[in-house]
Amino acid sequence: xxxxxxxxxxxxxxxxxxxxxxxxxxxxTEPPAVAVHSAAFAKQGSGPHHAGAIVAHDSCDPASxxxxxxxxxxxxxxxxxxxxxxxxxxxxxxVRSWRFNPLDAxxxxxxxxxxxxxxxxxxxxxxxxxxxxxxxxxLNVLSGNPVPAPECLDFATIVFVEGGEKSVxxxxxxxxxxxxSGIARVECCIHPWMRAEVRLK
Numbered sequence: 204x205x206x207x208x209x210x211x212x213x214x215x216x217x218x219x220x221x222x223x224x225x226x227x228x229x230x231x232t233e234p235p236a237v238a239v240h241s242a243a244f245a246k247q248g249s250g251p252h253h254a255g256a257i258v259a260h261d262s263c264d265p266a267s268x269x270x271x272x273x274x275x276x277x278x279x280x281x282x283x284x285x286x287x288x289x290x291x292x293x294x295x296x297x298v299r300s301w302r303f304n305p306l307d308a309x310x311x312x313x314x315x316x317x318x319x320x321x322x323x324x325x326x327x328x329x330x331x332x333x334x335x336x337x338x339x340x341x342l343n344v345l346s347g348n349p350v351p352a353p354e355c356l357d358f359a360t361i362v363f364v365e366g367g368e369k370s371v372x373x374x375x376x377x378x379x380x381x382x383x384s385g386i387a388r389v390e391c392c393i394h395p396w397m398r399a400e401v402r403l404k
Contacts, residue, residue, distance in 0.1 A: 279323030
């Protein structure tokens with residue numbers, strides 16, 4: 204399972220650390236392997252009972268990402284090298300090619316949505332009450348999201364969707380995080396600037 208072979212498994216002084224400084228403490232930690240659900244688990248029950256979709260995009264260059272993060276971290280040919288990814292994130296707090304589409308969606312309350320990963324890296328499509336950081340502290344700092352969304356620290360419920368795979372976003376989970384106006388928020392807990400809002404009808 205590649206869910207634990209993302210940036211989360213790295214140590215302290217990786218290339219991005221040169222941009223924000225190294226510390227004596229490991230800031231990147233791996234979520235417990237037993238608590239991570241794969242896309243295959245998430246696909247159970249995915250059938251015609253979903254409305255709309257959120258699509259994750261990225262443009263990871265396999266050679267550079269896999270050299271830094273390990274084999275099969277990036278499984279699709281993209282154009283952004285790892286150094287370019289970190290450089291853009293440090294400069295702008297986002298990486299344009301790492302995004303959800305659409306940014307605003309509509310769904311029926313209680314109905315699952317489709318989650319589609321057309322990128323090369325793993326992503327999560329995690330319903331959150333408020334947008335925040337993910338579970339990788341260095342990416343949180345670089346993206347200006349120092350406080351993780353609580354849902355991104357609940358490893359028992361996070362679903363990792365591998366590049367080229369599909370999953371579902373639970374309609375019940377969307378309803379549980381919706382605000383008074385019926386807006387539910389979805390973010391990637393690895394790359395927390397990847398976000399979408401879903402209006403529930």
